Amino acid sequence: MIELAILGFLAEQPLHGYELRTRIAQLAGHARPISDGSLYPAINRMEKAGLLERRREAGAAAAQRHTLELTPAGRAELQRRLRNPAELDITDGTRFNVLLAFLGRLGDRTAQAAVLRRRLDFLEAPASFFYAGERPQRADEQTDLFRRGMLTVARATSRAERAWLREALVELAT
Incomplete structure (x- = not known):
């Protein structure tokens, strides 16, 4: 869920880590609090995998800030995850909401409908x-x-x- 949210929010615009954490926390709600201990290791993994990159910027104070930005590989990974979500992304309500928040970025109505049909099939069982x-x-x-x-x-x-x-x-x- 965290990685999909990172990809989705960074597809919209580059963000600082704190801004990203705030947006993910607002999306996930109180049921799934986002800690630095889960967010920053995910960011590091994704950076090592070439899905995002960090740019250093001068901060308001003396400390530098890092802006996170998707790479072309990160944009491709977002498309892959939206087109072929994991089973848990369909069956878990919070994870499905994260998927739904970014499904519009898929742009392929047939693929979007296939994801929604999977959720509907799950709910009808x-x-x-x-x-x-x-x-x-x-x-x-x-x-x-x-x-x-x-x-x-x-x-x-x-x-x-x-x-x-x-x-x-x-x-x-x-």
Whole structure:
């Protein structure tokens, strides 16, 4: 998720590390806090892989600042990840939102639709947080108030997302 967000935000414009961290944190939300201990090693890996480069600039004080910028290889990697997202990027809600935030950069409506279809297929498969044997349990089967609440909210969220996905697929087909 961090690497896709780095690629996506740097495709928009070069950024300083702090600005990049702030944007990723805002996108990921409180559920997945971004620490320097995860961001900067990812930046270093990506720099070594030739996906981004650092430029030194004079800072407001005496310290130099580093601006991060995508290389052509980084732009190609972003396109590859958007076109062929990992399974976890489809099934994990936060990771899917990161993917969705940059999917417009793909520019190929057919490929965009294929990604959305994968997410829709995932959401349409029967699932639950709780099971009776192999069978997913529904909210109305829960006697526990809080589990019932989890399932009720998840069902409403899934319905809304599926409706949007269907609308988006129609729009992409026109």
